[in-house]
Amino acid sequence: xxANLNINYRRPIPLGSTVLLESSLEKxxxxxxxxxxxxxxxDGSKLHTETSALFLSITxxxxxxx
Ligand SMILES: CCCCCCCCCCCCCCCC(=O)SCCNC(=O)CCNC(=O)[C@H](O)C(C)(C)COP(=O)(O)OP(=O)(O)OC[C@H]1O[C@@H](n2cnc3c(N)ncnc32)[C@H](O)[C@@H]1OP(=O)(O)O
Numbered sequence: 001x002x003a004n005l006n007i008n009y010r011r012p013i014p015l016g017s018t019v020l021l022e023s024s025l026e027k028x029x030x031x032x033x034x035x036x037x038x039x040x041x042x043d044g045s046k047l048h049t050e051t052s053a054l055f056l057s058i059t060x061x062x063x064x065x066x
Contacts, residue, residue, distance in 0.1 A: 001062070003032075004054040011048050018042055031057040 013019055020042050026034040032054060039049040059066075 001056050001058045002053060003056045005051070006053070007049060007051045009049055011046055013039070013048050019048060020044065026052075033057070 020040050021037060022040070023035060023037040026036055028034070033056075035053045035055065037049075037051040037053075038047065039051075040047050
């Protein structure tokens with residue numbers, strides 16, 4: 001479940017262009033998983049977006065309000 005999501009939009013992505021997404025698992029601490037992601041041009045020269053996020057493991061009962 002997403003607990004935190006930060007997105008920096010550095011450069012617009014031209015309509016119809018192809019981009020490269022690179023996602024990394026930074027660390028895992030118990031139920032917490034820290035992920036980063038970068039969106040660049042396919043040759044990597046232009047940074048479009050950089051993101052960091054924290055996901056928490058949950059149980060099904062959490063989704064049901066338990
Ligand atoms: C024209 C076209 C338009 C198209 C347009 C499309 C739009 C496209 C948009 C897409 C955008 C998608 C965006 C994603 C969309 C979702 O991901 S939807 C899901 C959104 N997330 C939610 O609704 C989650 C709501 N929050 C919760 O349910 C609860 O807070 C959580 C996340 C399950 C955590 O609750 P919990 O299990 O009780 O955990 P809790 O004991 O509070 O914390 C456990 C640990 O995590 C840490 N922690 C918890 N929360 C946080 C936090 N926020 N920050 C830091 N640490 C935290 C605590 O400090 C604690 O750390 P320790 O003390 O163990 O070291």
